[in-house]
Structure formats: C-alpha cells, structure tokens
Amino acid sequence: MGSRRENPIDTRLREIMARGEHALIGYMVAGYPDERTCLDVAIAMIDGGVDILEIGIPFSDPIADGPTIQRASYIALSNGITPLKAFNIAKSIKDASDTPLVAMTYYNIVYRLGVERFIAMAKEHGIDGLIVPDLTYEEADDAIRVAHMHDMDLIFLVAPNTSDERLNMIAGVSKGFLYLVSVYGTTGERDRFYDYTTNAIRRVKGMIMGRVPLAVGFGISRKEHARVMIDAGADAIVVGSAFINLMEKSKDGKDSMLIDIRQLACELKQATRSV
Amino acid sequence: MRLKHYPIDGRFGRFGGRYVPETLIPALEELEKAYMDARDDKDFKKDLEYYLKHYAGRPTQLYHAKNLSDAVGGAGIYLKREDLLHGGAHKINNTIGQALLARRMGKERVIAETGAGQHGVATAMACAALGLRCEIYMGAKDAERQRLNVFRMELLGAKVNRVYSGSQTLKDAINEALRDWITNVKNTYYLLGSVVGPHPYPMMVRDFQSVIGREIRKQCMNVIGGMPDAIVACVGGGSNAMGTFYEFLDSKVDLYGVEAGGHGLASKEHSATLCAGSEGVLHGMLTYLLQDENGQIMDTHSIAAGLDYPGVGPEHAFLKSIERVKYVSVTDDEAVDAFMNLAKYEGIIPALEAAHAVAYTMRIAKDYGNDASIVVTLSGRGDKDVEVVKRYLEERSSSHG
Ligand SMILES: Cc1ncc(COP(=O)(O)O)c(C=O)c1O
Numbered sequence: 304m305g306s307r308r309e310n311p312i313d314t315r316l317r318e319i320m321a322r323g324e325h326a327l328i329g330y331m332v333a334g335y336p337d338e339r340t341c342l343d344v345a346i347a348m349i350d351g352g353v354d355i356l357e358i359g360i361p362f363s364d365p366i367a368d369g370p371t372i373q374r375a376s377y378i379a380l381s382n383g384i385t386p387l388k389a390f391n392i393a394k395s396i397k398d399a400s401d402t403p404l405v406a407m408t409y410y411n412i413v414y415r416l417g418v419e420r421f422i423a424m425a426k427e428h429g430i431d432g433l434i435v436p437d438l439t440y441e442e443a444d445d446a447i448r449v450a451h452m453h454d455m456d457l458i459f460l461v462a463p464n465t466s467d468e469r470l471n472m473i474a475g476v477s478k479g480f481l482y483l484v485s486v487y488g489t490t491g492e493r494d495r496f497y498d499y500t501t502n503a504i505r506r507v508k509g510m511i512m513g514r515v516p517l518a519v520g521f522g523i524s525r526k527e528h529a530r531v532m533i534d535a536g537a538d539a540i541v542v543g544s545a546f547i548n549l550m551e552k553s554k555d556g557k558d559s560m561l562i563d564i565r566q567l568a569c570e571l572k573q574a575t576r577s578v
Numbered sequence: 579m580r581l582k583h584y585p586i587d588g589r590f591g592r593f594g595g596r597y598v599p600e601t602l603i604p605a606l607e608e609l610e611k612a613y614m615d616a617r618d619d620k621d622f623k624k625d626l627e628y629y630l631k632h633y634a635g636r637p638t639q640l641y642h643a644k645n646l647s648d649a650v651g652g653a654g655i656y657l658k659r660e661d662l663l664h665g666g667a668h669k670i671n672n673t674i675g676q677a678l679l680a681r682r683m684g685k686e687r688v689i690a691e692t693g694a695g696q697h698g699v700a701t702a703m704a705c706a707a708l709g710l711r712c713e714i715y716m717g718a719k720d721a722e723r724q725r726l727n728v729f730r731m732e733l734l735g736a737k738v739n740r741v742y743s744g745s746q747t748l749k750d751a752i753n754e755a756l757r758d759w760i761t762n763v764k765n766t767y768y769l770l771g772s773v774v775g776p777h778p779y780p781m782m783v784r785d786f787q788s789v790i791g792r793e794i795r796k797q798c799m800n801v802i803g804g805m806p807d808a809i810v811a812c813v814g815g816g817s818n819a820m821g822t823f824y825e826f827l828d829s830k831v832d833l834y835g836v837e838a839g840g841h842g843l844a845s846k847e848h849s850a851t852l853c854a855g856s857e858g859v860l861h862g863m864l865t866y867l868l869q870d871e872n873g874q875i876m877d878t879h880s881i882a883a884g885l886d887y888p889g890v891g892p893e894h895a896f897l898k899s900i901e902r903v904k905y906v907s908v909t910d911d912e913a914v915d916a917f918m919n920l921a922k923y924e925g926i927i928p929a930l931e932a933a934h935a936v937a938y939t940m941r942i943a944k945d946y947g948n949d950a951s952i953v954v955t956l957s958g959r960g961d962k963d964v965e966v967v968k969r970y971l972e973e974r975s976s977s978h979g
Binding site: 362363364365366367369370373377380385386409410411412414415416436437438439441442459460461462463464465466469473484487488489 | 595596597598599600601603604743744749750753756757760761762763764856857858859860861862864867869871872873874875
C-alpha cells in the first residue's frame with residue numbers, strides 16, 4: 304500500500320488547532336424534518352460556521368438519545384429514511400461543500416448491512432468518520448480493522464466515569480477525535496453543567512497526551528457552554544439537540560428556520576474562535 | 579466444552595456481549611463483580627434460600643396432569659407449577675435474587691421495565707420486602723391495556739413511569755430504563771426481567787431462574803423414577819425456559835422452546851424471534867431479532883403480553899445455533915385452546931404465556947408414546963388473562979358465525 308492521504312477530519316482539525324482555534328461540530332438527523340429540507344439545514348449549518356458535520360442515521364431504538372433526537376429520528380423513519388438514503392444525503396452535502404462528514408448511528412444499523420459493506424458504502428458516499436455510541440472497545444475489533452482498511456475514522460466515546468485505564472486504551476484506538484460525553488445522561492439541551500464535567504475534560508485531556516483531539520458533546524446549546532468546555536481543554540464541541548429544537552420551534556416557514564440555524568451556528572462558532 | 583460453562587468472556591458462542599453506551603460499562607463491571615462475589619458467598623446464598631422458601635413459596639410442585647395426558651393420549655404430561663409462586667409467576671425467582679444483590683451493593687434505588695406488568699409487580703414485591711425504593715418503566719400502551727397491574731404496582735409502593743416513545747411497549751420501556759440508568763448510574767440498580775441485555779444479565783438471570791430445572795431434576799427422580807424424555811417451556815425473553823433447561827443442557831433430554839406464533843409466522847404479526855428472526859444487536863446484546871432489512875426493530879404481536887418482545891436471550895440464540903434446543907412456535911389460537919383445555923381437564927388456569935408451552939406439549943405427546951414423560955413449565959397462572967381470553971373467544975365466535 305502506498306502512503307495514504309490524511310483523512311479530511313484530521314486535516315480540518317489540524318488546521319483549526321494550528322490557528323489556535325477550536326472546532327464546532329454540528330449534528331443533524333438524516334431525513335429530518337424531511338429528506339429535501341435536511342440538505343438545506345446542512346448547508347445552513349455549514350454556512351454559519353460548522354467545521355465538521357455529524358449526520359445521524361436514525362435507529363428505531365436510540366438508547367443514548369434524549370427526547371429531542373428521539374422525536375427527530377422517529378419522524379425521519381416515518382418519512383422512510385434508510386441507511387442508503389442517508390448515504391445519498393451525505394453525498395449531496397459532500398458535492399456542495401468540502402466539510403468533513405461523520406456518520407453517527409447505532410450498531411444494529413451497521414451490523415445489519417454488514418460492517419464491511421456499511422463502511423465501504425459510507426466512504427464511497429463521502430463520509431469520513433463513524434460514531435457508534437453502543438459499540439464498545441471490547442466489541443469493536445471488526446469495525447476497527449475494516450475502518451482502517453477504508454480510511455474511515457472510527458471515533459470512540461468516553462464518559463466522566465470511564466476509568467483511567469480504559470481511557471488510555473480507548474484514546475489509543477480512537478481516530479479523528481475522541482468524543483467525551485459531557486454528562487451522565489442522554490443527548491438533549493441542558494441549562495447548566497456541573498463541575499464533574501469540566502473535571503472530566505481536564506482528566507481526559509491529560510490522559511490523551513496529544514494522541515488525538517478531544518471533542519465534548521451532549522447537552523451543549525449556548526455559547527457560554529462552549530466557552531466553559533473550551534476553557535477546560537476541549538478542542539471541539541458538538542451541538543445537536545439545540546439545532547433540532549430550533550427547527551421544532553420555528554413557525555415562520557422554512558426560510559426563517561434556515562436563518563435561525565445559520566445564526567446559532569454562527570454564534571457557537573464565534574465562541575470557539577475567540578480566546 | 580460442557581454447555582453449562584457458558585458464557586465465556588460474556589459470550590455464548592458469538593452471541594451476547596456488551597453493546598452499551600460507555601457510561602454503563604463501569605456499572606456493568608461493578609455488577610458483574612458484585613454478582614460473582616455474592617454467588618459464592620454463604621450469607622447471600624442463605625438469604626436467597628430463605629426468601630425463596632418463606633416469601634416466594636419454593637419448592638413448587640411437579641404435578642402429573644393425568645386427565646390431560648389421558649385426553650391427549652401418549653406421553654405422561656407433568657406440570658412444573660411455577661404458577662403457584664407468590665405473585666403468580668416465575669418472575670419472583672429473579673427479582674428476589676437481584677433485589678438482594680442490589681441491597682448488598684448498597685444501591686438505594688431500583689428501576690425495572692415491564693411489559694404486561696408481571697415483572698413490574700414481581701420487582702415491586704421484592705423491593706417492598708427488602709425495603710428498596712422502586713420505579714417501573716412501562717410503555718404507555720401497555721399501561722393502558724393493563725391498568726389493574728399499574729395499580730397493583732402502586733399498591734406495592736412502586737412509582738410507575740409511562741413511556742411514550744417508539745411503539746410505547748416493552749422494548750421502549752427497556753430503552754427508557756437504560757436511559758434512566760445512564761443518567762443515575764451511581765445510585766441506581768437496574769433490575770432486568772429476563773435473560774436479555776448486556777453481560778452479566780443473561781447469565782445472572784439464568785442462574786437465579788435455574789432453581790426451576792434443579793427442582794425438576796430432583797422431583798423427576800421421585801415422581802417418574804428417572805429423567806424425563808422431553809422438557810417444554812415458553813420463550814419470551816427466555817428466562818423461565820433458560821431456568822428450566824440449564825440443568826439439562828449437558829444431558830440427552832429433548833428440549834423445546836416455544837415462541838409466540840401470533841397470527842402465524844407468515845402474517846408477520848407474531849413474536850417468534852428465533853423461528854423467524856435474524857441476527858442483530860439490541861438492548862446491549864448480539865442475538866436474534868425481529869427487524870426489517872435496514873435493521874429497524876419491528877412491532878411484534880402475541881396474545882400473551884409476556885411473549886411480545888422483538889428480541890430473545892443470547893443463550894437461546896446460541897442453543898439454537900448448535901441445535902441443542904429445538905425452537906418452535908404456537909399461534910394465538912392454539913394457545914387459547916390449550917388455556918381452556920388445561921382449565922377444563924385439570925382445574926388449572928395457566929398464564930397465556932405458559933399456555934403456549936402446554937399447546938406444544940399436547941402436539942408432541944402422541945409422538946413420544948405411552949411410556950414417555952414430558953415436563954412442561956407452567957411459568958405463571960392465568961388470572962391476569964381471563965378478560966383477554968373472554969374477549970378473544972367472543973371475537974372468534976362472531977367471526978366464525
Ligand atoms: C407467566 C409468564 N411466562 C413467561 C413470560 C415470558 O418471559 P420469559 O421468557 O423471560 O420467561 C412472562 C413474562 O412476562 C410471564 O409473565
């Protein structure tokens with residue numbers, strides 16, 4: 304095998320961090336609010352400043368997600384979204400923008416299609432990374448091997464209660480970035496965070512020892528939150544439910560919804576830029 | 579390798595494992611360690627034996643259903659009377675065991691899922707007896723269908739949380755219980771109701787239920803004078819069946835697991851996961867599932883609420899793959915007929931879940947011949963089902979009329 308090109312996620316994060324900035328990772332659900340509009344949503348998020356876009360491929364039983372993403376997944380599935388359609392949505396986004404794309408889904412969706420087929424197809428459709436919240440380190444041998452073959456960044460999650468020993472192992476295999484779940488709980492907007500979150504960020508950052516960038520997500524919805532995470536040591540923040548809540552609340556039609564989304568992305572991006 | 583030695587590293591062959599969000603890994607490791615510790619502890623075993631005997635009502639009888647055997651013809655049919663336990667089902671074997679473990683671990687709050695309400699009631703009972711705080715998750719649709727069981731749980735001191743997500747049934751109640759556990763992982767014990775979920779649950783629940791099979795073996799020596807020829811149990815998640823089979827896995831006894839055929843396997847309205855499903859990952863385990871071609875979990879159906887689940891315990895998936903247990907299905911119609919036959923011939927009203935096992939036993943009794951003996955686990959009593967059966971019979975007679 305010849306020398307391979309750097310994965311777009313690695314390139315993007317390296318460039319942002321070289322400028323002394325931090326990255327904004329935005330999450331959307333493929334097929335929400337519908338198959339066409341979600342493309343416009345993606346573009347609005349990117350226009351507003353999202354550096355990396357996470358595309359959720361809905362699963363009927365999303366145990367790591369709170370009510371907001373559960374509702375969006377349910378609607379997307381009712382709209383007939385399938386993994387293949389989600390891949391096609393990713394391809395359309397990739398055709399319109401060079402923003403790195405990360406697929407997020409549950410392991411049964413990957414397993415059903417076949418780990419090899421899922422990852423090969425995702426890569427063909429312009430997806431650069433994969434997050435599977437219910438795929439633990441112990442069960443991931445196959446996925447790690449196949450992802451490496453296809454230059455797919457397999458991104459692992461850690462939690463505030465993950466032991467130092469596990470953290471060290473997981474940081475050693477996570478590609479692209481390591482995803483720290485900020486809270487005990489599921490996805491969904493939070494009003495406030497506790498000290499255990501910032502303590503966890505500092506501890507994880509120390510354990511990583513520069514091997515991989517650190518992204519923090521779950522519950523972040525405001526620029527003040529973003530600052531707190533970044534000040535504690537996060538290289539990137541992930542925002543999802545806040546965008547979906549905006550879409551649910553939007554009453555004045557699609558155009559104003561897209562403006563709101565761009566505005567939120569813009570505000571959050573500002574927070575990751577300034578020091 | 580003896581079959582009783584599984585799981586190995588949390589797996590039954592390739593099935594089982596631990597597919598959960600990272601937040602739960604420390605909790606599952608803590609649970610596994612606490613359980614292995616308790617399993618070998620004299621005081622824990624003494625407590626468990628005490629409560630099983632004096633509170634739950636063990637041992638349960640092995641009863642020769644002579645009238646039914648004569649009416650069907652062929653093998654002698656023996657009923658393992660788990661329906662006589664406190665609460666009316668085998669569920670209490672597991673809830674007592676796990677509630678004792680929760681107390682030993684110093685967890686002050688217990689959560690559990692329930693479908694029809696049987697496991698919720700058994701959990702509420704065990705928690706009341708042991709002084710533990712208890713919250714039950716129940717699909718909103720199930721809570722509506724089983725309003726009396728909601729009230730029973732509340733009488734027993736439990737808080738019942740209705741779940742409005744997804745199909746609003748058992749699988750969604752498990753999802754919500756897992757989300758609660760992720761949120762309150764430090765002080766909360768998740769008391770799972772069947773041999774499903776991430777390791778160590780399938781092993782631990784099997785161990786607590788395996789008292790059923792151990793008693794059967796001993797009682798068979800006295801009642802039949804040897805080993806039975808076949809053993810039959812119904813399979814929802816698979817706990818009463820695993821508890822029944824485990825003692826006999828390394829023997830030559832024929833084992834049958836009976837799934838809910840609903841309106842027939844061709845109708846897609848059933849819960850026969852092993853007979854008609856495919857491999858996948860749900861609720862933390864690799865096992866057989868009822869799912870569509872994209873991996874979305876399907877809605878299931880059975881007249882027996884306790885069998886109405888789109889997954890199945892990973893040890894059953896393993897026993898199917900090595901063909902040690904034969905998995906079969908029985909329709910709603912056949913189960914209702916068996917329900918009525920057992921009531922008529924023996925004066926015993928079985929749970930509709932258990933009626934599936936009785937129906938299959940009646941189907942094979944002739945094939946085994948007059949000298950053979952078949953043990954069937956009567957996992958619960960049918961008081962909870964009389965209304966459902968009444969309605970079913972009315973609809974059946976009007977559609978035939
Ligand atoms: C009486 C009875 N039998 C069987 C079952 C099915 O569960 P399992 O397959 O875990 O024994 C239930 C579940 O509620 C039940 O109440």
